[in-house]
Amino acid sequence: MTNLSTLIKSGVSRRNFLAGAGASAGAIAALGIAGCGNNNSTKTTPPATVTDADILNFALNLEYLEASFYLYAATGAGLDAADTTAGSASTYQTVGTVTVGDAAAVSGLTAAQQQILNEIAFEEQAHVRFLRSALGTAAIPMPDIDLSFFGPLAVAATITTAPTGAGSFNPFSSFDYFLVGAFIFEDVGVTAYSGAAPLISTAGVASGYLTAAAGILAVEAYHAGYIRTSLTGRAIAAGSASAYPYLAAANLVANLRATLTVGASAAPSTSGSVETMLTLPTSITSASAIVAASSTDAVGFSRTVDQVLHVVYGSPTVGASKGGFFPSGINSPLATTTA
Amino acid sequence: MANQETQLLDQIITTSRRKMLSLGVSSLAGLAVGGIALQAKAATAAYSDADILNFALNLEYLEANFYYMAAFGTTIDKANSASTAAAAPLISLSGTVGTAGTVSGGSQVPFSTIPVASYAIETAVEEGKHVQLLLTALGSSAVAQPAINIGTAFQTLATAALIPGGSAFSPYASDGTFLVGAYVFEDVGVTAYHGAASLLTTPANLVTAAGILAVEAYHAGLIRTTINYLDPTGATIAGYTNLISTLRATLSQAGLLGVAPSPYDANPDDFGLATFSVSLGSGSSTTATRITDADATNVVAFARNTTQVLNIVTGGGAVSGTAAVSPAVGVFFPAGLNAGPNGFK
Numbered sequence: 179m180t181n182l183s184t185l186i187k188s189g190v191s192r193r194n195f196l197a198g199a200g201a202s203a204g205a206i207a208a209l210g211i212a213g214c215g216n217n218n219s220t221k222t223t224p225p226a227t228v229t230d231a232d233i234l235n236f237a238l239n240l241e242y243l244e245a246s247f248y249l250y251a252a253t254g255a256g257l258d259a260a261d262t263t264a265g266s267a268s269t270y271q272t273v274g275t276v277t278v279g280d281a282a283a284v285s286g287l288t289a290a291q292q293q294i295l296n297e298i299a300f301e302e303q304a305h306v307r308f309l310r311s312a313l314g315t316a317a318i319p320m321p322d323i324d325l326s327f328f329g330p331l332a333v334a335a336t337i338t339t340a341p342t343g344a345g346s347f348n349p350f351s352s353f354d355y356f357l358v359g360a361f362i363f364e365d366v367g368v369t370a371y372s373g374a375a376p377l378i379s380t381a382g383v384a385s386g387y388l389t390a391a392a393g394i395l396a397v398e399a400y401h402a403g404y405i406r407t408s409l410t411g412r413a414i415a416a417g418s419a420s421a422y423p424y425l426a427a428a429n430l431v432a433n434l435r436a437t438l439t440v441g442a443s444a445a446p447s448t449s450g451s452v453e454t455m456l457t458l459p460t461s462i463t464s465a466s467a468i469v470a471a472s473s474t475d476a477v478g479f480s481r482t483v484d485q486v487l488h489v490v491y492g493s494p495t496v497g498a499s500k501g502g503f504f505p506s507g508i509n510s511p512l513a514t515t516t517a
Numbered sequence: 518m519a520n521q522e523t524q525l526l527d528q529i530i531t532t533s534r535r536k537m538l539s540l541g542v543s544s545l546a547g548l549a550v551g552g553i554a555l556q557a558k559a560a561t562a563a564y565s566d567a568d569i570l571n572f573a574l575n576l577e578y579l580e581a582n583f584y585y586m587a588a589f590g591t592t593i594d595k596a597n598s599a600s601t602a603a604a605a606p607l608i609s610l611s612g613t614v615g616t617a618g619t620v621s622g623g624s625q626v627p628f629s630t631i632p633v634a635s636y637a638i639e640t641a642v643e644e645g646k647h648v649q650l651l652l653t654a655l656g657s658s659a660v661a662q663p664a665i666n667i668g669t670a671f672q673t674l675a676t677a678a679l680i681p682g683g684s685a686f687s688p689y690a691s692d693g694t695f696l697v698g699a700y701v702f703e704d705v706g707v708t709a710y711h712g713a714a715s716l717l718t719t720p721a722n723l724v725t726a727a728g729i730l731a732v733e734a735y736h737a738g739l740i741r742t743t744i745n746y747l748d749p750t751g752a753t754i755a756g757y758t759n760l761i762s763t764l765r766a767t768l769s770q771a772g773l774l775g776v777a778p779s780p781y782d783a784n785p786d787d788f789g790l791a792t793f794s795v796s797l798g799s800g801s802s803t804t805a806t807r808i809t810d811a812d813a814t815n816v817v818a819f820a821r822n823t824t825q826v827l828n829i830v831t832g833g834g835a836v837s838g839t840a841a842v843s844p845a846v847g848v849f850f851p852a853g854l855n856a857g858p859n860g861f862k
Contacts, residue, residue: 249798258799290749290806293792297805300795304816372727376720383715392714392727393817396707396734400809400818403738411632411746459635462628465603466635469643469735471728476646478731480724 230382231316233374238309239508242320244363245306248299254283261306264319270509273319279326280348284356291353318509327503335434337427354424357409361428364402365470366489371395372480406468413458429455438494439485452479484515566722569713571660572861574651575854578662580702581648582620584641587695590625603638606645612659615855622668626695633692660855670848678764680757693754696744700758703737704810708821741808759789765829772825783812786819823861
């Protein structure tokens with residue numbers, strides 16, 4: 179009889195999934211994101227081995243963030259407190275807080291739009307619960323989450339110049355702004371699971387973790403498909419790029435994600451190629467660009483742990499351990515970027 | 518690209534075969550952690566990565582030909598002005614394992630809206646690239662394109678799904694019916710790659726499969742989203758998705774007949790675009806719409822084993838009310854799939 183807790187303690191067949199991600203980043207210009215918190219530049223040595231629990235907990239950090247965002251957008255409140263607590267065996271015991279900022283139920287939604295928001299919020303909440311349940315006593319608590327980071331992030335992406343207040347980017351202010359806010363996360367969620375899937379140990383594969391991760395990956399891609407289809411479809415309906423600036427805003431987000439990771443990790447993103455820009459089809463003979471995938475073979479991208487962290491920390495700095503959406507860092511031995 | 522594919526090929530050829538998850542039901546039961554049934558798939562035979570990738574190639578032949586026909590009015594191995602304009606890969610049918618067949622049925626959809634037309638073109642190109650990728654990766658081990666029916670097969674399936682007017686249903690008639698036709702495939706592609714993921718032995722193959730899985734799920738999300746926009750109340754095409762999902766679930770369950778039941782095979786394992794009740798945060802219940810085809814508790818996408826997938830794409834045993842037949846023949850694959858000596862049929 180194998181269960182997760184014994185698997186975690188046994189430490190068998192672990193793979194070092196940081197191997198190969200050690201390309202030198204060289205000198206990377208700091209983005210100078212106003213008000214996004216300090217990037218801790220203290221470089222720490224990554225753990226020699228990474229457990230399956232570490233991988234699942236890494237995913238749980240991201241799910242806490244996504245669930246908080248979508249729950250606020252759908253209902254105006256975040257995760258239930260019972261879904262944020264620390265497992266008794268976790269190294270991390272402090273339950274974080276959510277800096278709410280402008281977070282609130284998105285206003286002006288149609289009934290159909292509200293039902294979709296409810297669905298995505300429910301599904302991300304379910305992922306939090308699923309991972310917490312699978313991890314049992316090893317589950318990390320929710321880390322500090324800053325939902326006011328959308329403003330500074332949009333400034334860094336050159337969507338707007340005001341980080342807060344009038345003229346700032348607020349994903350909770352309308353359905354279209356929400357789509358751009360969600361765009362920040364979904365492709366990243368897909369690629370994070372894709373990057374993590376091969377890292378699961380042989381024992382973990384036998385235990386069903388790989389297929390569980392693949393199943394969550396698929397759900398994130400369904401969500402990303404919804405977000406990208408909606409942005410594209412609403413731009414087509416508006417008739418032009420200028421009439422629907424949200425499409426361009428989403429592409430600026432994709433540009434920023436690329437900037438944050440280019441050169442900061444090993445392949446495949448050394449040229450920023452893990453992004454597929456949205457397009458505006460103008461006739462029935464032009465193609466859309468809903469799917470984010472390699473233009474060569476239409477295989478979806480993957481991101482390393484470091485690449486994911488650079489995005490959610492809003493920092494290209496190697497050695498960054500916190501910032502952006504995670505002002506105190508994620509609860510993980512992998513919290514510090516190493517490449 | 519050549520480098521990467523050559524590498525992939527080498528890995529496939531040299532890969533040591535690993536027994537597919539062969540845990541019995543009793544040992545699997547121990548994996549239910551904290552009431553969560555992790556979805557491990559049980560199977561008994563040993564297969565190589567090439568067997569699994571060839572199974573995927575059969576499905577990609579089907580999908581790509583459907584989308585090429587709908588978007589361009591041609592099959593994947595014959596270029597025309599529309600496919601050339603879209604830079605869709607012209608596929609050289611280089612696979613030789615098994616029996617080569619022909620593609621029958623289908624015609625270009627007279628698209629009337631930009632969103633649906635542009636999605637069709639994008640999807641066709643992407644599925645063509647998947648075929649190309651798998652053909653190149655498998656090289657001389659690649660299976661030939663089997664006989665494929667993308668014409669009357671849809672009427673057979675629509676009739677079995679009890680879609681109104683199903684005996685005359687054509688996915689090539691309009692934007693709406695095209696989306697319904699596409700709906701038939703995409704969620705199945707997701708579940709097939711999902712089911713296969715844990716069977717692959719070479720990490721590079723797993724990354725590729727995970728990447729293709731993601732693309733199939735993007736497509737599925739795109740199809741569902743568009744259907745939801747066009748029919749928010751479920752009166753027509755969104756309603757059809759429920760009928761199709763119900764049929765797929767039935768066929769999928771029939772694919773489990775004759776094998777040891779596993780507590781991890783959800784029943785039903787397919788949901789259309791219906792609304793359902795959810796509880797968010799610490800609040801009360803509200804209504805949500807299913808854009809995702811996943812189980813309602815953990816929201817992990819479904820995985821299907823190869824027999825389940827075969828049963829869906831061939832109309833399987835459920836149509837005749839019996840257990841899955843072997844080899845699986847019918848509907849989209851009138852002569853069955855092509856497989857290597859050790860592959861799935």
